[in-house]
Amino acid sequence: MYIQGIGIISPWSGQGSEPLIKEDHFAIIDPDYSQWIDLQQIRRMSRVIKMGVAAAHMSLSEANIEAPDAIITGTAYGCMADTGIFLQKMVTQKEEMLAPTAFIQSTHNTLGGQIALKLNCHGYNNTFVHGNTSFESALLDTQFYLAENPHSKVLTGSADEITTISHNILTRLRRYKKNSVNPSELLNTATIGSMGGEGTAFFVFQALKDNRSIAKLSGMEMIFRKLTPEESLNPILEFLKKNDILPAELSLLITGKNGDIRDDYQYDLAENSIFQNVPKAAFKHLCGEYPTSIAFGMGIASRAIQTGKLPSEMLYSGQPPKALNNILIWNAHTNMRHSLILLQKC
């Protein structure tokens, strides 16, 4: 399927800029939301809904469509801030005098529902909430939908936010480092934990290529079997083979390196063997670690394919690629599962 529009709201504004850090985590750079949402609604909407709605609008406008035929969303944590607000009030007010607003906005499908409401879109609408494969689950649903409805356009995206409570808990769980580091140093820290991040990326997909197509999503696979680095080589090669690509034909490998030694070792063996001569790039030092960050990675990789230019901040090994024809995005998750996405020039 083909990417026709991309909307990203992230902590990073592109080549030559520093990602936005607030206290100890990556934080999104808020655009002027009044471009897409009226002021009264801006005040009422929670942050994750605002950013998601804005990114959805950005991708639709690039694809030059008013409304899609289907809306498919992925989010690991959903509306974390509103969930936290309602939970906190429920506990402190001992279940009394609670207003429903935060509860209403706490459901995971609030974003998908709000986009449908805003666009008056009665089409297929689904929300996946499977941790670090939430966005990939949504991509698979998009493939299914386009196979059944080949002339449709699907709006697919993800959004996850970080809150004080979630950051605190994830730090206690050692997902995030106790002491934050400079983003440019994140991938070289060799310590336990990454740094928290957040963001949203939306895409408009269609089955057929046309002159607006930005890049082709040629393949996507989730591997749920827990694989050691040795065991991961074959499934990765098989995935490439299924898409008629040899590892050496890749213009670029983008990994999900996040600066946590407990995660990053998973890439070493493949990087030094099957991908030895392939230039390597990363993206989590630009957006932080969060379960749907691969959508951000896919967004900037698609843009790189379209423009033929790779932001220099991304490359961490090898020579800058001369052409960007085939990009493999590989996310090796903490639980030893893997996600693979193949993007191609079209």
Add this chain to the structure above:
Amino acid sequence: MSSGVWIAGGGVISGIGMNLSECITAFEKMQPGMQEMKYLESIHRKTYPVAEVKAGNDLLASIAAESIYWSRTALLSKIAAKEAWQNSGLSEISAYKVGFVSASTVGGMDRTEYFMEEYLHDNSRGRLRNAIYHDCGSITDLVAESLGIEDFISTISTACSSGANALMYASRLIQSKMLDVVIAGGADSLTRFTLNGFNALMILDQEPCKPFDENRKGLNLGEGAAYLVLVSDRLAEKLQPWCRLSGFANANDAFHQTASSPEGIGNFMAMKRALEKAGIKPEDIDYINLHGTGTANNDSSEAQAILNLFGNTPPPLSSTKSFTGHTLAASGALEAVFSAYAIKEGIIFPNAHFATPMSNFAISPVTSFLKGKNLEHVMSNSFGFGGNCSSLIFSKDY
């Protein structure tokens, strides 16, 4: 070439029974599951009846053969998923390419609530084991790992239509030939979070709920889990499947974040598209398992949409939520299991507490347990917050 998706088996745990056969008996004996709260600790105990699963976490943990520290949602999920597999006629899970697609709205919220009480006093406190399974996906992973499923795992959360959407996704996983078997459904435990949320919305009934009744006052919350085992044509040949999942559709009402449009636009579209997908006409439907929550708004929208689609003589219909309560993400799954089983056994479920037809709609649910029916096609409706509307159709095996 047909690429059918068949129902090989199903399992349920709910406020009316610890397994499918107990639930069916409760329908037959007209025994709804709403009672005073016994297991959930809430100040609303005396105010709102709920349909709790009649077991504490210690008993559930022992039935599930899992840790007492698991979220209640995960315990319910494992018990129902295991029952579904056991009555599917399939051998070991490892013998097939199996996926697990589960729906949830609360995930491990039951444990997060305990965590928050301590955490809010001091943010370095709160047992982390109560926070790690907060998100819905981690509950699905826990259960999948415990069942030995590793070919595909996913979680869906579209409020009260989640369970139905899990079955749709599962159906596509089989039709695309990615998997041979998918255990699909949903699980939600009762939590103070949802109880207080629905209370704040003022849509809880202080009496047992009365779906489709003129004097309905709101819904009762329930809890539970239910799963169907979906199999491909190839596997179905060797089994005695209950029926086929022949049609499904999902549409968005695009009207309001929590309320349904008066004419039930999304409901109508979901039912109509599901009929189209199944290749049948409205008059072919022999029974509709309603969304039927019992709120004023939900039921009138659904009634209007049904009359618009089926004309003035809709098929027999009933809301099993009048027995199980509203089990949120699990509801679409519970009702899918009941609907598929209705075809297999030729039964129609009663709608409890129905007394007075709605004044605006010429539509009355079935009020007694009917046996010996020949049901060719059964429709199951699930409509939720965020405008998410889904409809499933189960058909006899041809």
